[in-house]
Amino acid sequence: MKPRHIDPNCPECGAELVLSDLLDDPDAEEVFEDKWACPKCYDGHGVYMDWPQEQIDELAGRARDAEKHPEKLIPWEEVRHDLYKDMGLTDEEIEEEIKKAEEKTKNMTEEEIAEFQSKVRYLINIK
Numbered sequence: 001m002k003p004r005h006i007d008p009n010c011p012e013c014g015a016e017l018v019l020s021d022l023l024d025d026p027d028a029e030e031v032f033e034d035k036w037a038c039p040k041c042y043d044g045h046g047v048y049m050d051w052p053q054e055q056i057d058e059l060a061g062r063a064r065d066a067e068k069h070p071e072k073l074i075p076w077e078e079v080r081h082d083l084y085k086d087m088g089l090t091d092e093e094i095e096e097e098i099k100k101a102e103e104k105t106k107n108m109t110e111e112e113i114a115e116f117q118s119k120v121r122y123l124i125n126i127k
Ligand SMILES: [Zn+2]
Pocket: 010, 011, 012, 013, 014, 015, 038, 039, 040, 041, 042
């Protein structure tokens, strides 16, 4: 299997990219087919998203737009609220989930927060 939209080789060292979930765990049951990583350079974070160029352009455009018009950004609270609504949670349940998440981050050390953020950081490989 190879990525469909991006360069199948690592831009850093040229090795063939592999699915990042399988690098994390060769027996992984859930494998995302759009997340690729270099078997040599991968250090637990930094994956290449196998997305079509239009999708990357659109994201890049939105990011530029957001920089110029910060007032257009949707607060994370609102996004999260809508996500939970889509999952079928009631307003009370949403309130509860948000409280739980806040408690959790309150108890996290700076290091744990940095660790968490490094895991959610994605690299976009633009050809
Ligand atoms: Zn590499």
